[in-house]
Amino acid sequence: MLHSARERGHTGRLVGVDPDRAALARARRRGDVDWWVGTAAELTFEAEFDLAVMASHAFQCLVGDDELRVSLAAVRSALRPGGRFAFETRHPQARVWEAWHPGHAREVEDASGRRLRVWHTVESVEGDVVTFTETTADATGPVLRTDRTRLRFLDAPALDAFLAEAGLIVDARYGDWSRGPVTPRSTELVTVARRV
Numbered sequence: 483m484l485h486s487a488r489e490r491g492h493t494g495r496l497v498g499v500d501p502d503r504a505a506l507a508r509a510r511r512r513g514d515v516d517w518w519v520g521t522a523a524e525l526t527f528e529a530e531f532d533l534a535v536m537a538s539h540a541f542q543c544l545v546g547d548d549e550l551r552v553s554l555a556a557v558r559s560a561l562r563p564g565g566r567f568a569f570e571t572r573h574p575q576a577r578v579w580e581a582w583h584p585g586h587a588r589e590v591e592d593a594s595g596r597r598l599r600v601w602h603t604v605e606s607v608e609g610d611v612v613t614f615t616e617t618t619a620d621a622t623g624p625v626l627r628t629d630r631t632r633l634r635f636l637d638a639p640a641l642d643a644f645l646a647e648a649g650l651i652v653d654a655r656y657g658d659w660s661r662g663p664v665t666p667r668s669t670e671l672v673t674v675a676r677r678v
């Protein structure tokens with residue numbers, strides 16, 4: 483996303499943060515963005531940015547109340563007054579985790595063109611937290627790795643309460659990436675909040 487922002491003419495400071503060193507190593511193939519290893523909670527910026535974005539449902543990795551609170555406080559501190567925080571989460575009403583089973587395995591290609599098979603297995607659904615594994619195998623069979631993840635599925639009122647507590651008010655909420663409204667069939671909650 484940051485590479486794309488640069489390519490489309492963004493001339494200001496672009497900083498990408500992720501705790502995953504392997505992901506950052508790949509992102510660093512371009513040098514016109516600053517990359518920092520760390521979590522949202524570890525951000526130490528003070529009123530330096532107009533916009534913070536958590537893309538690709540990364541927000542749902544914030545599972546515990548404490549981590550959520552500390553992360554939102556750090557994001558708020560990084561924003562200038564009036565700055566915005568945009569992120570998308572999967573709408574819990576869609577119960578997408580019910581489709582996360584080995585029968586829905588998909589084939590993907592890695593950066594070197596190797597064909598891989600990826601599937602998910604849900605271990606538990608406890609309240610709004612879903613625990614599952616993602617298995618990556620070579621398309622010819624051998625399993626290469628299995629990663630275990632917990633994701634939190636907050637509904638809009640719960641999201642807004644955490645945001646308000648952190649000093650972020652919701653400016654806009656959409657049900658898709660085309661700025662459509664949230665409906666009973668929406669699978670996404672796209673939130674744009676502002677530092678008050």
Ligand SMILES: C[S@@+](CC[C@H](N)C(=O)[O-])C[C@H]1O[C@@H](n2cnc3c(N)ncnc32)[C@H](O)[C@@H]1O
Nearest residue numbers: 500501502505520521522523537538539540543
């Ligand atoms: C679905 S991936 C998205 C990857 C990449 N940012 C993108 O947009 O393509 C979710 C990312 O969230 C990162 N993540 C997990 N916990 C995080 C946290 N507490 N703060 C920031 N990022 C986190 C993971 O390392 C992972 O790279």
